[in-house]
Structure formats: C-alpha cells, structure tokens
Amino acid sequence: MSRFSKISIVAILLIAVMVFVVSSLSLASSGGTKAIEEAAAQVTGTEHVWWFWPLVLFVLTFVLGIFAVLAGVGGGVLYVPIVSGFLPFHLDFVRGAGLIVALAGALAAGPGLLRKGMADLRLAIPLALIASTCAIGGAMIGLALPTNVVQTLLGATILMIVVIMIMAKKSEFPNVPKADALSQSLGIMGVYHEPTLGKDIDWKVQRTPIALGLFVIIGVMAGMFGLGAGWANVPVLNLVMGAPIKISVATSKFLLSITDTSAAWIYLNNGAVLPLMVVPSVVGIMLGSLVGVKVLLVTKPKVIRIMVIVVLGVAGLKALQKGLWPELI
Amino acid sequence: MAEKATEEQILYASILNKGMMIGFLGLCATFAVYALGILSPMIPIGEVQHYWVMSVADYLQESGIKAGWAWAGNLSYGDMLNFAPIAFLSGLTVVCYLAIIPGLLRKKDKAYVVLAVLEVVVLSVAASGILGSGGH
Numbered sequence: 001m002s003r004f005s006k007i008s009i010v011a012i013l014l015i016a017v018m019v020f021v022v023s024s025l026s027l028a029s030s031g032g033t034k035a036i037e038e039a040a041a042q043v044t045g046t047e048h049v050w051w052f053w054p055l056v057l058f059v060l061t062f063v064l065g066i067f068a069v070l071a072g073v074g075g076g077v078l079y080v081p082i083v084s085g086f087l088p089f090h091l092d093f094v095r096g097a098g099l100i101v102a103l104a105g106a107l108a109a110g111p112g113l114l115r116k117g118m119a120d121l122r123l124a125i126p127l128a129l130i131a132s133t134c135a136i137g138g139a140m141i142g143l144a145l146p147t148n149v150v151q152t153l154l155g156a157t158i159l160m161i162v163v164i165m166i167m168a169k170k171s172e173f174p175n176v177p178k179a180d181a182l183s184q185s186l187g188i189m190g191v192y193h194e195p196t197l198g199k200d201i202d203w204k205v206q207r208t209p210i211a212l213g214l215f216v217i218i219g220v221m222a223g224m225f226g227l228g229a230g231w232a233n234v235p236v237l238n239l240v241m242g243a244p245i246k247i248s249v250a251t252s253k254f255l256l257s258i259t260d261t262s263a264a265w266i267y268l269n270n271g272a273v274l275p276l277m278v279v280p281s282v283v284g285i286m287l288g289s290l291v292g293v294k295v296l297l298v299t300k301p302k303v304i305r306i307m308v309i310v311v312l313g314v315a316g317l318k319a320l321q322k323g324l325w326p327e328l329i
Numbered sequence: 330m331a332e333k334a335t336e337e338q339i340l341y342a343s344i345l346n347k348g349m350m351i352g353f354l355g356l357c358a359t360f361a362v363y364a365l366g367i368l369s370p371m372i373p374i375g376e377v378q379h380y381w382v383m384s385v386a387d388y389l390q391e392s393g394i395k396a397g398w399a400w401a402g403n404l405s406y407g408d409m410l411n412f413a414p415i416a417f418l419s420g421l422t423v424v425c426y427l428a429i430i431p432g433l434l435r436k437k438d439k440a441y442v443v444l445a446v447l448e449v450v451v452l453s454v455a456a457s458g459i460l461g462s463g464g465h
Contacts, residue, residue: 050375051364088378092385100415104353107418111346117334121341121429125444133451140460147384186440257345258448261422265455268412268419271396272385275411276377279360286353 050276056087058280061101065288070296071308073165074256075285076102076228078308081158081315084151085322089277091147091154095226096272097281099264102228104282105289106257118250122188123205123243128258130212131219131229135259138223139266152323154225158316161231165309168235176242179204183241192247205241214240223263228256337429344428348421355414363407370408377408397458416456423452 064078080098084091113119142150179189189204205211214236222229233252237243243251267273321328334342362368372380372392380388389396401416403409426449433442454460 048378050377053378053381089381090384090388092388093381096385100418104418107345107349107352107421111342111349114338114342114345115334117338119338121335121338122441125441125448129444129448129451132448132455136451136455136460143385258422258452261419262452262455264419265452266460268415269397269456269458269460270385271389271394273412273415274377274381275360275363275408275415276374277381278415279356279411282353282356 053087053089054276054280057083057277058284060087061281061284062288062291065285065290066292066295067288067304067308067311068285069289069292070299070304073308074102074228074230074253075105075289076226076256076260077158077161077231078312078315079281079285080226081154081312081319083281084154085315085318091151092143092267092272093274093277095142095150096264096267097274097277098226098228099260099267100273100278101281101285102226102256103260103264105285106228106253106255106260108286110254110257113250113254116250117190117192118246119254120188120190120243120247120251121254122186123190123237123247124251124255124258126186126188126208127211127215127237128255130215131222131255131259132262134216134219135223135263136266138220138225139263140223141220142224142226143266143270143272148323148326150224150323151319155316155318155320155323157221157225157227158312158319162309162313162316164231164235165305165312168239170234170245171238171242172245173201173203174238174242174244176204176206178206180206180208182208190247192244194244194246201244203242203244203247205243207240207242211236211241219259222256222259223266226263226267229259230256337432340432341425341429344425345421348424349418352414352418352421355417356411359411359414363411366407368405368407368410371403371406372408374408420456423449423456426452 060083061075061079064075064082068075068078076098079101080094083089083098084094087094089097110119114121183189183205186208188208189202191200191202193199194201214232218229218232218236221227221232230249230252233255234245234248237248237252238245241248264273363370363374366374371394380392383391388394400409400412404413426445430442430445430449433445
C-alpha cells in the first residue's frame with residue numbers, strides 16, 4: 001500500500017475516532033447547546049426583508065459553485081462550514097440544505113458520467129449500499145447530538161479534510177497487480193480510453209473489503225455533517241482500491257447521489273429542510289458550477305485550490321470556535 | 330472515454346437525466362409560487378428568519394410545523410409545495426434502482442440483484458420516516 005493511501009486511511013480513521021470520542025463525552029453533558037443557539041440568535045439581531053438572506057445565500061453559493069469546480073471539490077464540503085460559520089442559520093438547517101445541495105450536484109452530473117462510462121455502476125453499487133446505510137445512522141446521530149458538539153466535530157473534520165487535501169496525491173493509473181477475490185466475484189473491472197495516452201486502459205480494483213470498511217466511516221460522516229463525501233470517496237477509490245483517478249472522481253460524484261439521498265431523507269423527515277434556504281442554494285451552486293467549468297479554461301486551478309484550502313481552514317477554525325467558545329462570536 | 334457503458338448504466342442515466350430535469354424545473358416553479366405569494370405559505374415568508382436560527386426541535390415546537398410526511402397533506406400552502414420537488418429529487422435514486430433490477434435478473438446477476446434490492450429497502454426505510462423524527 002502506498003504512503004498516501006496509508007495517510008488517507010489513517011486520516012479517515014483518526015476523524016472517526018475523534019467523532020466517536022467527542023460524541024461519547026458530549027452525550028453526558030449537553031449544556032453548550034443553549035449557548036450556541038443564543039449566540040446564533042445574537043448574530044441575527046437586525047431583521048431584514050425576507051429575501052435578504054436567501055439572496056446572500058444565492059450569491060454565496062454561486063461563488064462557491066465556481067470555486068468548487070476550480071478546486072475539484074464538491075459543493076457540500078464548502079457549503080456547510082462556510083454557511084454555518086459565517087451566516088446566521090442554525091447548523092441543523094445548514095446540514096439539511098448542504099445535503100440537498102450535494103445531492104442536486106451529484107444527480108445533475110450522474111447521467112453524463114454514467115453514459116460516458118466514467119462512473120462505474122458495478123463499482124458504485126456495493127460501496128453505495130454501505131455508505132447510504134451508514135449515512136442514515138450518521139444523520140440520526142448528527143440530529144441527536146447537541147449543536148455545539150456537532151459544530152466542534154465539524155470544525156475538526158474540516159481541518160482534517162484540509163490536511164487530506166494538502167497531503168493526498170492522486171495516482172492517475174495505480175498499479176493493481178491482482179484484483180482481490182471479492183471484486184473478482186462481483187465483476188468490478190473495466191476498460192476506458194484515455195485520450196491523453198491514445199490507448200485503452202484496463203482497470204481492476206484491490207482491497208475491496210478494506211474500502212467497504214472505510215465507506216462505513218465515510219457514510220456516517222456524510223450523514224452527520226451534511227458534507228457530501230467526495231473528499232473521502234476519491235482517496236479511497238483511487239489510492240486504496242486502485243481505480244484510475246478519472247474513474248474514481250466520476251464514480252465518487254455518482255456515489256454521492258446515493259449516499260446523500262438516504263441522509264437527505266432523514267433531515268427532510270426531521271423537518272431540517274427549509275425551502276427558503278435550499279432552493280437559492282441549489283440554484284446558486286448549479287449556476288456557479290456552470291460558470292466554473294467555463295472559468296476553468298482560463299484560470300490556474302492550482303492557485304484556486306490553495307485559496308479554497310485556506311478558506312476551508314478558516315471555516316474549520318470558525319466552526320471549532322463556535323462549538324467550543326460560542327461566547328467569542 | 331470509450332468504455333461501453335452497460336445496458337443498466339444507460340438506463341439508470343436516462344431515468345436520472347429526465348428525473349433531474351423535472352425535479353429542477355419543479356424546484357424553480359414551486360419556489361416562484363412561494364416567493365411570489367401565489368399560494369400563501371404556512372409560515373409567513375417574512376417570519377422564516379426567526380426560525381432558521383433555532384435548532385430544528387425548537388423550530389418544530391415554536392412553529393407548530395409537523396415533521397415527516399405531513400407536508401404532503403399541505404400542498405396548498407406555498408412553502409409546503411416546495412417539498413414536493415425536493416422529495417421527488419430525493420426519491421429518484423430508488424426509481425433508478427427499481428428500473429435496473431429486471432435487467433440484472435435477466436442476466437442472472439444474482440449478487441447485484443440482491444445489492445440493488447437491499448439499496449431500495451434502505452432508501453425506502455429512510456424515506457418512510459419510520460426511523461423517527463424530532464431532532465435534539
């Protein structure tokens with residue numbers, strides 16, 4: 001296993017342990033919830049016309065949509081920490097909206113990726129079953145935990161994502177000497193034409209049982225934080241399983257349409273979805289993504305990626321502060 | 330990319346594409362109905378900002394809004410109408426899975442039939458509201 005796949009696994013496991021430990025500790029004492037809600041209420045001290053915050057959301061998500069494309073990340077991972085960190089909405093509704101935003105993006109991209117054979121249904125189905133099942137659990141845990149705890153865990157998770165974004169490399173064509181028994185029995189393999197090389201690439205995958213285990217954690221976190229989970233899907237598909245990067249990115253995007261569906265239902269059924277937040281966010285991020293694709297042709301994605309990492313880092317710290325020291329707002 | 334997408338992938342993609350279009354247009358249309366006041370909302374639109382700073386549990390308690398599928402019985406309200414396309418988009422994956430199961434059965438692809446059926450069950454349970462509602 002390469003150094004980076006080990007780093008990815010260790011990072012995801014670390015996040016999981018952290019989530020478990022902090023959740024356990026917090027279930028005993030949930031006194032911070034009131035404080036954060038009062039603090040959030042203070043932010044909205046001034047009343048606005050009804051369309052003010054939806055318009056802010058639309059403009060913000062439009063910009064996020066552009067940046068998400070340029071930085072190669074999903075909308076949800078930017079949306080949740082930034083909107084919950086800097087706008088007056090309660091984290092419950094931000095997570096609900098974040099899931100619908102990530103879901104809409106994945107649903108929109110899915111058909112094209114499947115038709116072109118970039119997203120692989122046979123690769124996605126077993127992983128999606130695990131992730132979507134666990135996302136239900138994650139969503140239920142996220143809605144049951146006190147807000148300050150979820151906010152703290154979100155901040156820590158975002159900071160870990162920043163570390164993963166900085167450290168994890170991509171492997172265009174990972175070397176998979178032998179497919180594992182499980183993937184062989186499920187027939188998970190394929191071939192695609194790589195235009196940059198002008199040849200067909202055969203691919204197969206390895207370590208499927210380990211990947212399934214990691215998707216348990218990915219599913220729980222996707223549901224708990226409403227983040228989408230492309231940031232974790234791609235390293236597991238590419239570095240752990242050994243799928244080519246293009247197959248990994250496309251299959252990850254498609255996977256989100258299934259993982260986020262199950263969690264979105266839990267938020268929807270719990271009343272944590274407000275149309276006045278969701279619709280401007282979905283429309284904004286979709287329009288922004290369309291513009292982002294155009295901008296991608298004339299900009300340097302590396303610079304944008306660094307900017308996004310910095311913004312995510314700040315948003316992660318802000319979420320930590322709101323969770324641990326809400327009185328500082 | 331020249332990989333031949335399987336028959337199931339093409340079918341799945343086709344349904345997803347049409348469903349996404351319908352859902353997205355529905356989302357815009359119902360929001361217009363809501364925002365333009367064509368149908369009056371259950372919560373006055375200017376008062377929503379008082380609720381989105383609360384936890385979902387407090388919001389449900391203060392507003393008197395019922396969680397779960399209660400919105401489906403209140404589609405004559407502008408805000409509740411918006412849940413129809415959101416639920417439609419959230420339900421698309423189940424429809425896609427149901428559509429590919431016959432093809433998998435024809436191919437006697439037992440493992441994937443089982444996986445697809447299980448996924449339908451999982452998503453249906455999540456959608457049903459059986460797993461509870463409420464929040465903190």
